[in-house]
Amino acid sequence: MNVMKRGRKPKLAVWKFASCDGCQLSLLDCEDELLTIADAVEIAYFVEASRSISRGPYDLSLVEGSITTPHDAERIRRVRRVSRFLVTIGACATAGGIQALRNFRDVSEFTARVYAHPEYIDTLATSTAIADHVAVDFELRGCPINKHQLVELIGAYLCGRKPDIPGHSVCTECKRAGAVCVTVARGTPCLGPVTHAGCGALCPRYDRGCYGCYGPMDSPNVPSLQTWWQDRLAVSESDLIRAYRSFNAGAVAFQAGVARKGRADGGGADTDPRDAALDSSTRRDRIS
Amino acid sequence: MQVFDLSALDRLVQVLGERGYLVIGPVLRDGAIVYDEITSSRDLPIGWTDLQEGGSYRLHKRADQARFGYVVGPHSWKRYLFPPEVRLWQLRRSRDGYLGSRQSSGQTGDNGQLDAISPATQGDLSPPRQAFIGVRSCELHAIHIQDRVFGAGNGARGAARGTPNWHDPVYARRRHDAFLVSVQCTQAGGTCFCTSMGTGPKAESGFDLALTEVIDGKEHYFAVEAGSDRGREVLEEVPHRAATDTEAEAAARAVARSVDQMDSGVRGRTMETAGIKELLYRNQEHPRWDEVAQRCLACANCTMVCPTCFCSNVEDKSDITGEHAERWRRWDSCFHRDFSYLHGGSVRPSTRARYRQWMTHKLASWIDQFGTSGCVGCGRCITWCPVGIDITEEVAAIRASDAQHREGEKSG
Numbered sequence: 137m138n139v140m141k142r143g144r145k146p147k148l149a150v151w152k153f154a155s156c157d158g159c160q161l162s163l164l165d166c167e168d169e170l171l172t173i174a175d176a177v178e179i180a181y182f183v184e185a186s187r188s189i190s191r192g193p194y195d196l197s198l199v200e201g202s203i204t205t206p207h208d209a210e211r212i213r214r215v216r217r218v219s220r221f222l223v224t225i226g227a228c229a230t231a232g233g234i235q236a237l238r239n240f241r242d243v244s245e246f247t248a249r250v251y252a253h254p255e256y257i258d259t260l261a262t263s264t265a266i267a268d269h270v271a272v273d274f275e276l277r278g279c280p281i282n283k284h285q286l287v288e289l290i291g292a293y294l295c296g297r298k299p300d301i302p303g304h305s306v307c308t309e310c311k312r313a314g315a316v317c318v319t320v321a322r323g324t325p326c327l328g329p330v331t332h333a334g335c336g337a338l339c340p341r342y343d344r345g346c347y348g349c350y351g352p353m354d355s356p357n358v359p360s361l362q363t364w365w366q367d368r369l370a371v372s373e374s375d376l377i378r379a380y381r382s383f384n385a386g387a388v389a390f391q392a393g394v395a396r397k398g399r400a401d402g403g404g405a406d407t408d409p410r411d412a413a414l415d416s417s418t419r420r421d422r423i424s
Numbered sequence: 425m426q427v428f429d430l431s432a433l434d435r436l437v438q439v440l441g442e443r444g445y446l447v448i449g450p451v452l453r454d455g456a457i458v459y460d461e462i463t464s465s466r467d468l469p470i471g472w473t474d475l476q477e478g479g480s481y482r483l484h485k486r487a488d489q490a491r492f493g494y495v496v497g498p499h500s501w502k503r504y505l506f507p508p509e510v511r512l513w514q515l516r517r518s519r520d521g522y523l524g525s526r527q528s529s530g531q532t533g534d535n536g537q538l539d540a541i542s543p544a545t546q547g548d549l550s551p552p553r554q555a556f557i558g559v560r561s562c563e564l565h566a567i568h569i570q571d572r573v574f575g576a577g578n579g580a581r582g583a584a585r586g587t588p589n590w591h592d593p594v595y596a597r598r599r600h601d602a603f604l605v606s607v608q609c610t611q612a613g614g615t616c617f618c619t620s621m622g623t624g625p626k627a628e629s630g631f632d633l634a635l636t637e638v639i640d641g642k643e644h645y646f647a648v649e650a651g652s653d654r655g656r657e658v659l660e661e662v663p664h665r666a667a668t669d670t671e672a673e674a675a676a677r678a679v680a681r682s683v684d685q686m687d688s689g690v691r692g693r694t695m696e697t698a699g700i701k702e703l704l705y706r707n708q709e710h711p712r713w714d715e716v717a718q719r720c721l722a723c724a725n726c727t728m729v730c731p732t733c734f735c736s737n738v739e740d741k742s743d744i745t746g747e748h749a750e751r752w753r754r755w756d757s758c759f760h761r762d763f764s765y766l767h768g769g770s771v772r773p774s775t776r777a778r779y780r781q782w783m784t785h786k787l788a789s790w791i792d793q794f795g796t797s798g799c800v801g802c803g804r805c806i807t808w809c810p811v812g813i814d815i816t817e818e819v820a821a822i823r824a825s826d827a828q829h830r831e832g833e834k835s836g
Contacts, residue, residue, distance in 0.1 A: 172744045291744045300739045304760040311728030312508035316454040319810050321481045329723035329810045354761045357721045364811040
């Protein structure tokens with residue numbers, strides 16, 4: 137379906153759920169392309185950019201953020217109803233984000249420690265991806281997303297073609313760029329082999345291991361990489377868990393690996409080094 | 425056989441530059457020896473070597489000042505002949521709405537389809553002439569294997585036997601112009617097995633010049649052979665003299681050392697290749713494929729570093745306005761799930777299927793397709809696999825239980 141031939145500009149909406157705004161900021165960050173985008177679509181709902189709001193339905197909805205409250209869970213259904221093509225953008229929307237760390241803990245314990253009046257907090261026990269609640273037409277990965285991929289996605293949508301956004305590992309991006317593998321040449325633990333491409337292998341090209349910002353690639357083998365890290369790179373149990381529990385902690389493939397290891401060694405979630413940080417009173421003092 | 429000294433090696437780099445070649449050679453970068461542009465022999469990894477094992481590569485200082493005292497790194501010459509990303513063409517929409525048709529693109533001329541191709545694309549098809557310094561014997565074989573894949577013997581140079589009747593213009597142009605300075609291996613790498621594949625360590629032909637680095641006490645020189653007319657022409661501009669018998673023997677001994685290392689198992693590996701095509705064809709359901717799939721990450725590193733793997737994808741892109749479109753070719757891999765995507769899904773959804781496809785193609789069906797094995801025994805897929813999967817071990821495992829299986833059938 138070529139939406140450009142319909143005679144009117146497609147309506148673009150940008151929705152925010154639990155998130156830092158960084159991904160929708162990527163749209164404003166398009167700079168050179170932004171005016172072209174504004175020319176090609178009607179920016180109908182984008183409250184970070186404009187107070188001017190047009191009524192739906194919307195042709196293309198970009199959804200940022202995860203579902204963390206009962207209100208979110210209800211609102212995303214409404215967003216789905218008014219959206220023809222719904223694209224989730226960023227690790228929060230596609231995997232629950234960094235806030236999905238709550239999924240491994242008792243959220244009432246957090247609210248009790250953080251808020252003076254936790255009884256006012258109406259939150260879900262978990263932070264979950266948009267696709268766990270409604271049908272999603274395309275997921276754009278990353279923490280944050282890559283603006284070039286966003287432009288590609290919008291361009292592809294406008295032409296009615298499939299976006300050129302492959303689901304293979306970061307390793308392919310490294311190798312095409314001629315970067316030297318940091319794991320093989322230096323022994324640096326790198327999540328690249330199990331991580332979805334899209335960043336252009338940013339970290340390995342600067343001599344660091346991949347942090348997994350884009351979440352699991354299309355066929356990740358987390359257990360095998362974990363075994364190698366522990367047996368050959370001497371990565372500790374706690375570092376291993378930390379590596380997988382970041383922006384994409386809620387992604388099933390990343391969770392599965394950590395859980396498996398945790399069970400096998402009788403440790404896992406219970407030996408999370410972050411416990412120490414959470415137990416100290418300094419954090420609460422700083423907030424209050 | 426001729427010889428020249430260290431200063432002549434530098435002169436060789438200069439001569440190639442003066443003749444208009446972009447000179448590419450081994451350089452130290454990011455903890456490895458990679459191939460990049462060089463302007464002097466001082467850019468070479470002087471006094472460095474590499475220690476390689478499955479999933480591990482480390483640089484070490486040598487006791488001497490060898491210029492080519494390493495084996496092969498993560499790069500292969502493939503990236504300079506078959507670039508990782510090439511824009512095949514780009515188009516602009518004309519006033520009557522057609523992309524690049526003869527009628528619609530009157531602004532740029534009347535050349536049929538060609539008038540849609542931009543000058544930038546012509547740049548991709550007219551690369552600088554390249555000279556490669558330090559091409560190993562296994563790499564020469566890999567280039568000859570890719571020549572068949574891309575039909576490089578056709579067109580510009582006339583059809584070679586066994587090559588298809590078409591040629592890939594991106595590859596063929598680069599290949600036609602490339603000046604190859606081979607370097608004989610005087611030591612085996614940790615994951616090398618060229619002696620098993622019949623691809624080395626001594627480069628016998630296919631080069632313009634071949635050097636053997638000899639370091640013998642205070643002596644440090646290169647034995648030189650010219651393998652082509654243009655090789656002889658270039659050599660004429662570099663100070664050299666005929667090798668003495670002693671020098672020629674020393675060069676031969678240096679190459680023999682790497683053979684001994686691989687054959688004795690001191691360094692490097694071996695792969696039994698007898699009947700390997702039939703072995704793999706009759707073991708398509710071998711349990712080893714399940715076992716290796718447990719370890720394989722399907723990350724595609726092996727195919728990216730392989731000097732013969734040639735798979736690519738072609739993607740069309742359009743911009744936001746829909747006025748401008750481009751077609752790009754990029755390195756792809758049979759390990760990518762979407763590589764075998766047909767209507768309705770991937771033909772090889774499991775890692776087991778993808779690993780089996782890769783190894784069976786490389787070692788067996790390649791022979792049916794192109795008349796040679798697709799493996800040159802360079803060992804890159806072993807070293808650069810992030811979990812150290814070893815193709816020689818996988819073949820040995822299948823062979824071991826293939827034999828048992830047949831013995832079991834006989835006794836039962």
